[in-house]
Amino acid sequence: MNFTIEKSIEILERTPEVLEAMLQNISVEWTENNEGGETWSAFDVLGHLVHGEKTDWIPRVEIILSDRQDKTFEPFERFAQFEESKGKTLPELLDEFKRLRKKNIDVLRSKKLTGKNLEEKGVHPAFGEVTLAQLLATWTVHDLDHVAQISRVMAKQYKEEVGPWIDYLRILNL
Amino acid sequence: MNFTIEKSIEILERTPEVLEAMLQNISVEWTENNEGGETWSAFDVLGHLVHGEKTDWIPRVEIILSDRQDKTFEPFERFAQFEESKGKTLPELLDEFKRLRKKNIDVLRSKKLTGKNLEEKGVHPAFGEVTLAQLLATWTVHDLDHVAQISRVMAKQYKEEVGPWIDYLRILNL
Numbered sequence: 001m002n003f004t005i006e007k008s009i010e011i012l013e014r015t016p017e018v019l020e021a022m023l024q025n026i027s028v029e030w031t032e033n034n035e036g037g038e039t040w041s042a043f044d045v046l047g048h049l050v051h052g053e054k055t056d057w058i059p060r061v062e063i064i065l066s067d068r069q070d071k072t073f074e075p076f077e078r079f080a081q082f083e084e085s086k087g088k089t090l091p092e093l094l095d096e097f098k099r100l101r102k103k104n105i106d107v108l109r110s111k112k113l114t115g116k117n118l119e120e121k122g123v124h125p126a127f128g129e130v131t132l133a134q135l136l137a138t139w140t141v142h143d144l145d146h147v148a149q150i151s152r153v154m155a156k157q158y159k160e161e162v163g164p165w166i167d168y169l170r171i172l173n174l
Numbered sequence: 175m176n177f178t179i180e181k182s183i184e185i186l187e188r189t190p191e192v193l194e195a196m197l198q199n200i201s202v203e204w205t206e207n208n209e210g211g212e213t214w215s216a217f218d219v220l221g222h223l224v225h226g227e228k229t230d231w232i233p234r235v236e237i238i239l240s241d242r243q244d245k246t247f248e249p250f251e252r253f254a255q256f257e258e259s260k261g262k263t264l265p266e267l268l269d270e271f272k273r274l275r276k277k278n279i280d281v282l283r284s285k286k287l288t289g290k291n292l293e294e295k296g297v298h299p300a301f302g303e304v305t306l307a308q309l310l311a312t313w314t315v316h317d318l319d320h321v322a323q324i325s326r327v328m329a330k331q332y333k334e335e336v337g338p339w340i341d342y343l344r345i346l347n348l
Contacts, residue, residue: 007204011204018195021191021192021194021195030175030184137332141329141345152322158314158315161177162312165312171318
């Protein structure tokens with residue numbers, strides 16, 4: 001399947017609703033437990049998504065489209081949510097994510113990106129040149145990755161409870 | 175986290191809404207493509223979930239609670255959806271799933287299961303004795319497994335489009 005902005009937005013605009021359907025008003029045992037050790041809970045993942053809306057995706061789009069000499073992205077802070085989410089409730093994070101995402105999609109649409117824009121490049125601090133299309137495809141896949149992660153983290157809360165079915169449930173063995 | 179019927183229902187009742195948020199009115203390229211070979215598309219997974227509502231979960235609950243001598247479950251037909259979904263549209267499957275799931279949760283609630291009921295046993299054709307609690311926990315995790323699968327199948331449609339980011343997106347490497 002080839003990249004298009006509209007197909008990407010189809011995913012990006014759905015994610016806040018998907019997370020709301022999964023997490024709103026559910027018991028905290030589903031959302032505050034993680035997979036053990038330093039792994040993330042559903043609450044932590046949501047905080048990470050909020051942080052990305054503020055500092056990652058659209059700021060990188062702006063860098064690529066700018067006329068700066070140096071188009072190197074700021075490294076993304078993968079653990080910022082542990083500080084930023086402190087004192088917030090899950091419904092607050094869901095609302096914040098929904099609001100920021102809507103605004104960011106509006107910004108994206110307002111740029112009326114052309115095929116030529118999509119080939120423009122920035123520099124990832126770890127692996128070098130990437131195109132705007134690759135950045136937007138990654139934003140899209142990143143959403144789906146974290147929806148799958150949240151499903152997995154929640155599923156694992158019942159790891160002991162499924163008994164011998166454990167071998168049939170791929171998600172419990174990832 | 176310990177099994178309870180109410181925490182299980184929290185997941186079970188959300189799944190139709192989650193799938194609706196993910197899939198309703200999205201481009202067919204997201205829902206009809208699979209991961210290659212004999213793998214399933216999002217549409218196929220949805221058909222599998224519909225089939226489970228009809229033939230798997232509640233019928234197995236009934237077998238466990240019955241006073242039959244032989245409480246061996248019927249094997250679950252994992253490929254039935256390829257026939258059953260033929261000619262149906264994705265919105266039709268979403269509606270059918272929502273309706274069947276609601277009915278099945280009503281049936282589950284109407285049984286007013288006790289702690290003693292939850293320890294009653296049936297026989298899985300492949301691995302033997304299982305309790306009612308294990309069956310209900312598996313129904314719950316099975317939902318989350320397939321939500322994660324749908325996310326993964328959709329994400330993989332952009333596998334080539336993310337360029338060098340592929341190594342950072344776990345979901346593309348499963």
